Amino acid sequence: MRIERERGVGPIITGFSQGGFKVEADAFRGVYRALLIWPDGSDEWAPPALDALNAEAVAPLLAIDPRPEFLLLGTGATMHRPPPAFVRALEAQGVGVEAMDSRAAARAWAVLRGEGRQVAGALYPL
Secondary structure, three states, X not given: OEOOOOOOOOOEEEEEEOOEEEEEEOOEEEEEOOEEEEOOEEEEOOOOOHHHXXXXXXXXXXXXXXXXXXXXXXXXXXXXXXXXXXHHHHHHOOOEEEEEOHXXXXXXXXXXXXXXXXXXXXXXOO
16 A cells, blocks of 8 residues: 655655555655654664563653654554553553554554654554
């Protein structure tokens, strides 16, 4: 699938497939199998198994300033609930967690950043 780029909203996920997520930001283009994305950047992610997910795995996203309102958690090809301890740990830091399948998270990223929302994303591979 291809997603059209909106201007001025930071890195944009321009497409995704079994091979990964395509991201564009100014002159940068990259393909990531699993992805961390925030308003000013993106990076490859080596996530733990979903049932072992903890706050340390997304620490770079929790360190951005300003802190994200919430984390879009793309759980892969289908939606799975994240571990309750992970959700509690992020909520204790003032960051909500919105879990959905990774395709939906990629689409939601574009919409929310287009609205100027301060969000971050952690997307498991499809």
